[in-house]
Amino acid sequence: EVQLLESGGGLVQPGGSLRLSCEGSGFAFRTYAMAWVRQAPGEGLEWVSVISGSGTTTDYADSVKGRFTVSRDHSKNTLFLQMNSLRAEDTAVYYCAKGVRPVIAQNLFDSWGQGTLVTVSS
């Protein structure tokens, strides 16, 4: 059974940084692209970032480009999202999601973690 467990969320001041983690189990972690998707309180879903299975290709939503960095550690089966220069509008539940193929092209996200809440406020 695929399991994704996010951690690292919390309260941070505007301009601060936070690093989210997502540990995967029950599947060949390095074989699949992974993504981060967020959901602001009471709002819909917004794709944030994606990384290929090899970790060599990444992409970001315009709203986070230059501030967020996605990476993965295959030795720990863990996906990361480094978030810098945080803004109030980054407040959301952040979900990690597993792709169905190793490349990011036309990928589909078939399993999601339970999410971790990030609150940016002074």
Added chain:
Amino acid sequence: EIVMTQSPATLSVSPGERATLSCRASQSVGSNLAWYQQKPGQAPRLLMYGASTRATGIPARFSGSGSGTEFTLTISSLQSEDFAVYYCQQYNNWPPWTFGQGTKVEF
């Protein structure tokens, strides 16, 4: 960026009734369209991909149709556990992967 528009925003139905949800893309996405179900406090769950293929474990009362820019998710006979928010998502043109704003199915 492809904009996904769902209608209606809220659908009021009774258990046992049929529910029809619509999703429109601002340009063609072929059949690269997925549907997700989200219940309060839970993560989204993949229901449908390729516009009409049910994901693993999804009951047959859920069906999807459409291609290009117009898509439909149908729940043939609503069960109590089906009351939730449903999102469509295109994965044909990226980045970004884009979602509709959601349709809430309520009693």
